[in-house]
Amino acid sequence: MARAYAELFAGLRVDPSQVLNTTFDAAHEELILVRDIEVMSVCEHHLLPFKGVAHIGYIPGPNGRITGLSKLARLVEIFARRPQVQERLTAQIADLLMTKLEPRGVIAVLECEHLCMAMRGIQKDGAKTVTSAVRGIFQSDAKTRSEAMALIIG
Ligand SMILES: Nc1nc2c(ncn2[C@@H]2O[C@H](COP(=O)(O)OP(=O)(O)OP(=O)(O)O)[C@@H](O)[C@H]2O)c(=O)[nH]1
Numbered sequence: 001m002a003r004a005y006a007e008l009f010a011g012l013r014v015d016p017s018q019v020l021n022t023t024f025d026a027a028h029e030e031l032i033l034v035r036d037i038e039v040m041s042v043c044e045h046h047l048l049p050f051k052g053v054a055h056i057g058y059i060p061g062p063n064g065r066i067t068g069l070s071k072l073a074r075l076v077e078i079f080a081r082r083p084q085v086q087e088r089l090t091a092q093i094a095d096l097l098m099t100k101l102e103p104r105g106v107i108a109v110l111e112c113e114h115l116c117m118a119m120r121g122i123q124k125d126g127a128k129t130v131t132s133a134v135r136g137i138f139q140s141d142a143k144t145r146s147e148a149m150a151l152i153i154g
Contacts (some may be wrong), residue, residue, distance in 0.1 A: 008082065009081070011080065016078045016096055017096060019074045019075050019078065020067050020096065020097070022067060022071055024066050025064050025065060028060055029104075031147070031148060031151070032058055032060070032066060034056050034069055034072045035151075035154070036053045037053060037054040037055070037056065037072065037073045037076050038054075039053060041082075043086075047083065048119060048120070052111045052112030052113055053110070054090075055108070056072045056076070057107045057138075057151075058107070059136075060103050061101070061103045063102060065103075067101060086129055087131050089131075090131040093108045094107070094108040094134070095135070103136065104137045105135055105138040105140075106136060106138065107132065107133075107135075107145065109132045109149075109152050110129075111129070112128065112129055113127065113129075114127075114129060
């Protein structure tokens with residue numbers, strides 16, 4: 001149990017913004033999307049797990065700066081390794097990408113099942129919570145948002 005808690009809080013010791021120090025200039029001005037990134041975290045209300053997947057996309061800014069694909073998954077991992085609420089986790093991922101990469105926009109969608117809803121309380125197994133955080137062009141342009149959502153839904 002002690003080890004489980006140590007792993008859970010490990011993310012607090014890592015500065016998530018360091019993850020995005022690996023960047024490349026690719027002159028790429030289209031959507032980059034990594035789908036189905038495993039998410040495992042713990043709800044801060046009940047200290048019970050929630051798990052699912054994250055889909056993270058962005059359109060690089062005029063500087064053409066992109067990051068390594070694995071860094072998007074690393075970002076999810078670091079922000080998830082602490083007691084969380086799903087909405088905050090989703091927003092933190094989107095906001096850090098906006099700040100560090102200065103892209104045209106970011107879209108983050110998380111789909112998770114919360115054991116606090118299955119094991120206790122209302123006891124509804126299988127209910128999925130979907131949260132999204134859209135920033136920049138994904139917020140201002142409905143067509144761009146719809147295109148990304150279509151790819152996310154698959
Ligand atoms: N954007 C982009 N990144 C890629 C592609 N192929 C590999 N990468 C990423 O390139 C990055 C290289 O980052 P480094 O930090 O130099 O390498 P690393 O230590 O192996 O990184 P990790 O995979 O995070 O352990 C990684 O994030 C890879 O996922 C690609 O086609 N596009």
